[in-house]
Structure formats: C-alpha cells, structure tokens
Amino acid sequence: MSSLSPLLDGYDLSELRLPNRVVMAPMTRSRAPLHGRPTEMMAEYYVQRASAGLIVTEATNVSPVSAAFDLTPGIFTAQQIDGWRFITNQVHAAGGRIFMQLWHSGRVSSFALLGGEAPLSPSGVNDDLEQLQVWAQLLNGQYTRIHATPSRAMSPGEVKLTIDAFRQAAANAIDAGFDGVEIHAANGYLPHQFLSSTTNTRDDRYGGSVANRANFLRDILTEIGTVISLDRVGVRVSPYAHYNNVRDADPDRTYDYVGKMLDEFGVAYIHAADTNGWSGQPDLPRIVDRMRRVYSGTLMVNGGISVEAAETLVRDGQADLVAFARAYIANPDLVGRIAADAPLAVPKPTGWYGGGSAGYSDYPFEISVGNSVQSGVAQP
Numbered sequence: 001m002s003s004l005s006p007l008l009d010g011y012d013l014s015e016l017r018l019p020n021r022v023v024m025a026p027m028t029r030s031r032a033p034l035h036g037r038p039t040e041m042m043a044e045y046y047v048q049r050a051s052a053g054l055i056v057t058e059a060t061n062v063s064p065v066s067a068a069f070d071l072t073p074g075i076f077t078a079q080q081i082d083g084w085r086f087i088t089n090q091v092h093a094a095g096g097r098i099f100m101q102l103w104h105s106g107r108v109s110s111f112a113l114l115g116g117e118a119p120l121s122p123s124g125v126n127d128d129l130e131q132l133q134v135w136a137q138l139l140n141g142q143y144t145r146i147h148a149t150p151s152r153a154m155s156p157g158e159v160k161l162t163i164d165a166f167r168q169a170a171a172n173a174i175d176a177g178f179d180g181v182e183i184h185a186a187n188g189y190l191p192h193q194f195l196s197s198t199t200n201t202r203d204d205r206y207g208g209s210v211a212n213r214a215n216f217l218r219d220i221l222t223e224i225g226t227v228i229s230l231d232r233v234g235v236r237v238s239p240y241a242h243y244n245n246v247r248d249a250d251p252d253r254t255y256d257y258v259g260k261m262l263d264e265f266g267v268a269y270i271h272a273a274d275t276n277g278w279s280g281q282p283d284l285p286r287i288v289d290r291m292r293r294v295y296s297g298t299l300m301v302n303g304g305i306s307v308e309a310a311e312t313l314v315r316d317g318q319a320d321l322v323a324f325a326r327a328y329i330a331n332p333d334l335v336g337r338i339a340a341d342a343p344l345a346v347p348k349p350t351g352w353y354g355g356g357s358a359g360y361s362d363y364p365f366e367i368s369v370g371n372s373v374q375s376g377v378a379q380p
C-alpha cells in the first residue's frame with residue numbers, strides 16, 4: 001500500500017513548496033487553433049491535474065518561427081499571454097503550481113507551419129529530414145505526420161534574436177503568472193541541436209568545442225537571468241535521445257559539461273528525460289549516474305518510469321522528483337491514485353494531438369487538493 005509512498009513527501013523547489021514529488025511532464029496536445037492562444041478547454045485540462053506537485057506545460061513556442069507540431073500554443077503575443085494568465089489563475093486557485101516549457105523547434109519543422117519560411121537551425125544540416133517528427137492537422141480534422149522541409153543556418157544576428165526571444169518568452173511567462181519556466185533543451189529541438197556535434201558544425205563562438213556548443217544554452221540562461229531568478233528556471237535535457245536524430249558523437253562529454261554548467265548557474269532543476277526509455281530502451285541509470293556526479297541540484301527524471309520504479313528512485317535518493325507524461329493523459333488524479341494505491345487508467349489511443357475534449361479533458365478524475373477531495377467526471 002503506497003500511503004507511505006515517498007512520492008507523497010513534500011519538496012522545496014527553491015522557494016516553491018511542492019506538496020509531493022509527482023510532476024506532470026510536458027505534453028504537446030495541439031489544441032490552440034487561434035494563433036497559438038491558449039483556450040478555456042486547456043485551462044480545464046490543467047486544473048484537473050492541479051494536484052501534481054508541479055505541472056510543466058506543453059512545449060510553448062517562443063517565436064513565430066518555431067513549430068514542430070501544428071496548433072501548439074505560443075508565448076510571444078499579448079493574446080497568448082492573456083490566455084495563459086487565465087490558465088495560471090485557475091491552476092493556482094485549485095492549489096496547483098505550474099511552469100511553462102519554452103520551445104524553439106529549430107530545424108524540426110516545415111515551411112507549411114512557418115508561414116512559408118524555412119526552419120532555422122544551427123548549420124542547415126538536412127541529410128536526415130525523414131527522421132524529423134513534424135505533425136499537422138488536415139482540414140478533415142485528422143492529425144498526421146508531415147515532411148520536414150530543409151532548414152537554413154542561422155546568421156549570428158538570428159542567433160542573437162533567438163536568444164532574445166527566449167528571454168522575452170520567460171518574462172512573458174512570469175507576466176502570465178507562471179511559477180517558473182523550463183527550457184526545452186531535449187528531444188532534438190533548437191538548444192539540443194546546438195549542443196550536438198552533428199547538427200552544429202558552426203565555426204563561430206556557438207560551434208566547435210563542447211564549451212562553444214553549450215554557449216547557446218549558456219547565453220539563453222544568462223539572458224533569462226536578467227529578467228527572472230534562475231532558481232525558477234529548469235532545463236530539460238535528453239543526453240542519449242535518438243528522437244529527431246541529433247546523433248551527438250560523444251554525449252557523455254557533452255552532458256558532463258552541461259551538467260556542470262547548470263550546477264554553476266544554480267538552475268531550479270535538471271529534468272533528465274530518458275527519451276529512449278519511452279520506446280523500451282532505457283538509459284535512465286547511466287543518465288542519473290553521470291548527472292549526479294557533476295550536478296548537485298534538484299534532479300527530476302522522466303521516461304517510461306512506473307509508479308513503483310519512481311518510488312524506488314526517490315526512496316534511494318537517485319531522483320528528487322519524477323515526471324509522468326502518458327500516465328497523466330488518462331489519470332488527472334494521478335497523485336490521488338498513488339495515495340490510494342488505486343489502479344491507473346490506460347489512455348485511449350485517440351485524442352493525443354488535436355481535436356476537442358475527447359481523449360483530453362474527459363477522463364474521470366477525483367481531485368485531491370489540500371484537504372478537500374472532490375469526485376467528478378469531466379464535463380465535455
């Protein structure tokens with residue numbers, strides 16, 4: 001019986017008190033059809049999950065030239081900021097805490113999602129476009145994979161503008177009421193593309209040595225640090241991920257360096273995503289082992305981790321926080337279920353990306369926030 005589950009212990013994330021160690025992992029759900037403006041349905045979905053120790057939102061575009069998935073929200077217009085403010089107010093009123101995941105998809109995109117513009121990337125490496133995951137919704141409502149189209153190398157000026165976009169996005173997120181932000185430096189998106197020796201062949205201060213390849217992430221953190229405290233900024237990395245084909249020649253060397261750098265910055269947490277783990281090839285032990293050697297701050301882990309495995313990771317001190325993604329699709333009340341040792345519902349195969357409330361905010365739940373427990377079925 002898991003009423004003694006270590007996942008239910010509180011945790012101080014810098015100044016933010018988390019009531020438990022269970023994090024809702026970032027999940028793109030593609031339900032922002034109007035110029036990336038979040039909707040009331042999204043608010044309902046996040047509120048249903050407010051009992052998580054921390055919610056990390058779906059990846060949210062920092063600029064109009066970022067989108068690997070159609071219908072994803074942004075945080076660069078006043079309307080988007082207003083839409084998110086509605087959501088953070090509701091989540092806080094329900095007793096929750098919420099960080100925004102900041103996203104630039106870089107080369108993982110298509111002109112079809114970028115108003116006809118070519119995707120931007122560190123070096124215009126385009127030998128593997130068929131391996132990049134780009135998705136869009138057809139007029140008939142079906143959400144489907146589309147071709148990535150060739151990216152072009154960013155000029156030094158464009159690198160600077162993109163770093164500025166991250167800073168502005170972080171400031172906008174705080175303006176919208178978020179408790180913090182998470183930089184998406186995992187899964188083959190732009191910061192990851194800069195870190196990787198195969199997708200970054202630049203010969204300026206952003207390419208070459210590991211230290212130079214880390215400069216893009218370093219400069220993003222330095223800039224964000226001018227507008228918010230870095231103990232409210234988490235960073236998601238996925239050192240060995242095959243997803244979106246980053247092919248780093250020496251990920252151990254790269255991520256030993258990145259882990260040390262993030263330790264020096266004093267970020268809120270490292271979110272180590274075992275992206276190969278969701279497809280049954282776990283790398284989690286080696287990720288944890290290496291990160292713990294170079295990084296002394298809060299370690300959040302994710303990727304194919306069962307509740308039982310999460311309990312062991314936290315009990316043994318290997319991880320401080322565990323993020324669950326797919327479990328949160330069908331179990332808005334995941335924390336309550338862990339407390340009650342109740343079985344987890346299995347997500348339906350439909351409704352993961354795009355569409356309405358079906359497969360999104362219509363899963364039965366029993367919210368347990370603070371001392372009050374409410375049961376219910378989400379209203380469509």
Ligand SMILES: Cc1cc2nc3c(=O)[nH]c(=O)nc-3n(C[C@H](O)[C@H](O)[C@H](O)COP(=O)(O)O)c2cc1C
Pocket residue numbers: 025026027028029057058059101184186187236273274275278302303304305323324325326327352353
């Ligand atoms: C529907 C869906 C959307 C996802 N979107 C994102 C995302 O926006 N950002 C991100 O970093 N990871 C994203 N992921 C990856 C998850 O955060 C997580 O790493 C992965 O699902 C493995 O965790 P799990 O085994 O707990 O599901 C997504 C996964 C799913 C299933």
